[in-house]
Every structure is written in C-alpha cells, then in structure tokens.
Amino acid sequence: MAHDRNPVFPILQDKVAVKEYAMQRGVASPELLFVTDDPSSIQLDQLPDSCFIKANHGCGWNFLRQNRLLYFFGNGNALLTRDGDLVEGTARSRFLLSRDRFVDLCWQMLRARHSKQEWAYQLIQPRILAEEMLQSETGGELMDYRFYVFHGVVRAINVGSASYRRNHENVFLSPDWLPFQLTRYKERIPDLLPARPDGLNEMVQAAERLGRGLDFVRVDLYQSTRGIMLGEMTLYPEAGHPDTPTGCARFNQWLADAWQSPSMPITPSA
Secondary structure (H helix, E strand, O other), X not given: OOOOOOOOHHHHHOOOHHHHHHHHOOOEOOOEEEEEOOHHHOOHHHOOOOEEEEEXXXXXXXXXXXXXXXXXXXXXXXXXXXXXXXXXXXXXXXXXXXXHHHHHXXXXXXXXXXXXXXXXXXXXXXXXXXXXXXXXXXOOOOOEEEEEEEOOEEXXXXXXXXXXXXXXXXXXXXXXXXXXXXXXXXXXXXXXXXXXXXXXXXXXXXXXXXXXXXXXXXXXXXXXOOEEEEEEEEOOHHHHOOOOOOOOHHHHHHHHHHHHOOOOOOOOOO
C-alpha cells in the first residue's frame, strides 16, 4: 500500500479490467452486461430480471436487481439468508430503491474514491457495470473461496459468505482443506466446517495462474453452475489493518513469512 507501484495493480483492482486479465490466464468471470460512466443512461428494463450492478473502483458498492426490483446490496450481510434467498418483510424493504435513488447513489459512487491509502484504486476510471448473477453449483448460498496466493502459490484459503459474515463466522483452511489450528479467531468457527468443494483442485490451479508473477494477491473464486468463476482479486485485504487476516499472531506472521520467503513450507509448524 505504501510503496509498491506495480502498473498491473490498477488493472487487478478494476472490476472491469480484471476480467480481461483473468481471461488471458484461462479463468472465467461473470458475463459483463454493460459498462457506463453515465448512470442516467442505464436501461434497467433491458437487463435480466436478476443481476448485480456495481461500481468498478470500490468495495461494497453493489446493487442487486432481483425479480426486476432494485436493492442496495452492499456486502449482502443484511439482505441474504443462509439459503441465498432474500430476507423477508421490513428487513428487505428498507434496502429497496427507486430508480431515481439508484441513479443518485451511482453518481455518488462515481464521484467518490475508495481509500486514498490504497494506491491502485486511485488510477481506476470510475464506471458502473452490470454482470450476471451466479448460482451455487450445489444449491443454496453461493460460497466465496478466497485464496491467499504468495509468489504464485496458494498458502491458505478463507471461506466466506453473506450468512457467515452476518453470523460473525470465519474459517481458514490449508490447500488440502484442513483447518488451521489458530490461537485466536476474531470470529467464531462455523459449527459445521464448509464441505470441500468438488472443484477445489481446479480453483487452486486457477488462483495460482492469476497470482503468477505477483508477490501477493488474494483471489476470490466461486464454484457456480457455470463453472469456476472469478469474483475479484484483492491486493489490500482488510486495508492492511493490524491483526489481520486473523487474530492469531503466529498464523499472521506465517503468512508474512510466505510473502518474504517463496520457498517456505506450505503449512505452518505446530
């Protein structure tokens, strides 16, 4: 964040440009439906009944179009159930947007800059995009598999979802899908560990292709009905805050050592 000015970084953080970067490395991403810098020109009635609309240059700047209605989605914590459905009643209605309010929020996003401390975001041309909505291959909630890649090697996998975030649940696993024994999590471990996805090996290979040539990147992937799909690539997870990505100082230091020493063992010592 403070010193690295790799010219590829703004491409990786741009939710539009990264799609081409991934495609060149054999990794698919959700279909791009439109891109614009003029929100008033968006023709909602020409979009699928359900899709996502996002700003390309920030974090959590997301809208959900579901059954032709628009909602402010954010990170989905408050809007989705564990089954991937929308919450009911007033919990849902408070996120419902009129077209005018949606356009106004898009303009606000285009005028904003995400975290001036995170250099790569400052070079992205702000735009609004829409992309297809993915469905979980196994049904239910779409899980987010986050691969911590150092020098082209996956060292750890964090599994997340909207319901995990809402319930303050978190888990880190090795590339062999074994949970790391951390001294302290900032959230609680789920009662049932997430099942090993059938496409784990394919996802690890995809993450390593995307991370090749970079000293560090977090690659977020989905296993969907359309196959393995890129969610995003993140250079500055949790904005580099202290005591991240976990509350376990030993594990965090092990990840830091992987950043400095490409040849270190894949799993941390006990």
